[in-house]
Amino acid sequence: MPKNVPARPGALDLRPLSARSVVLSLLLGTHPPELPVRELVRLTEGFDVGGSTLRAALSRMVAAGDLRRTGTGYRLSDRLLERQRRQDDAVRPRTRAWNGDWEMVVITATGRGPAERAHLRARLTALRLAELREGVWLRPANLARALPDDLDPVAQHYTARPGRPARELARSLWPLDAWSATSRALLAHIAEAPRPADRLTAFAAVVRHLLADPVLPPGLLPADWPGAGLRAAYTDYQRELMGEVRARGWGA
Numbered sequence: 001m002p003k004n005v006p007a008r009p010g011a012l013d014l015r016p017l018s019a020r021s022v023v024l025s026l027l028l029g030t031h032p033p034e035l036p037v038r039e040l041v042r043l044t045e046g047f048d049v050g051g052s053t054l055r056a057a058l059s060r061m062v063a064a065g066d067l068r069r070t071g072t073g074y075r076l077s078d079r080l081l082e083r084q085r086r087q088d089d090a091v092r093p094r095t096r097a098w099n100g101d102w103e104m105v106v107i108t109a110t111g112r113g114p115a116e117r118a119h120l121r122a123r124l125t126a127l128r129l130a131e132l133r134e135g136v137w138l139r140p141a142n143l144a145r146a147l148p149d150d151l152d153p154v155a156q157h158y159t160a161r162p163g164r165p166a167r168e169l170a171r172s173l174w175p176l177d178a179w180s181a182t183s184r185a186l187l188a189h190i191a192e193a194p195r196p197a198d199r200l201t202a203f204a205a206v207v208r209h210l211l212a213d214p215v216l217p218p219g220l221l222p223a224d225w226p227g228a229g230l231r232a233a234y235t236d237y238q239r240e241l242m243g244e245v246r247a248r249g250w251g252a
Helices: 019-028 037-045 053-066 078-091 114-126 165-171 176-192 196-210 227-247
Strands: 034-037 068-069 073-076 102-107 130-133 134-139 156-160
Touching: 019 034, 019 037, 019 053, 019 073, 019 078, 019 196, 034 037, 037 053, 037 073, 053 068, 053 073, 073 078, 078 196, 078 227, 114 130, 134 165, 134 196, 165 227, 176 227, 196 227
Parallel strands: none
Antiparallel strands: 034 073, 068 073, 102 134, 102 156, 130 134
16 A cells, blocks of 8 residues: 555545655656755755755765765665656556456465565565465556566466456456545545645655556446546646756756
């Protein structure tokens, strides 16, 4: 479940972002993911982060390996570039026409500890697969991506045509109604958010929520699926925010 989005569908509990989260939200949405100090100061002040708080946060983030110091500012570290890639893919997923095939991943490795099993589950979930039963993961084969090669030692990958009706199977694998309800609650909250800090908090929650979107073929989705609307709202906000930066001569 994405942070800041509770388990009860449609109910939101959006807590104010920390200085670290504000900085990460700005850099994760910037391409390339680097901003000069003067822009970070100006932008974060608009989100209720003071200069001394920002400087302390930047120092801690560099020490923790979140950021790299550049000649004029700060840039995401290499390990966070993968997080940006996942976020970009959540906002603009790459899909292909669906012919009815499903991806099936069967876990074949044994003797793994709890930490290894949890890490593998998190990776498969991030790949938008869902667990049918223990060790068997599925999704419609409509994503324009290959599975990582380093899964080969622990899993086998197949193409399948389940006998169960596809819409019924999709509803059993993903909480589609709950995801849709939370999406609509986020859109309603954004429309009423009065302050820049509130809007940034809401859109940070939007990105995390999009990471949980299974990106199913249209024929398997409930009516009035809000995924496209949520992505459009975030894209407009990102364009607005980054337009301010470009207007000041950075990243043009």
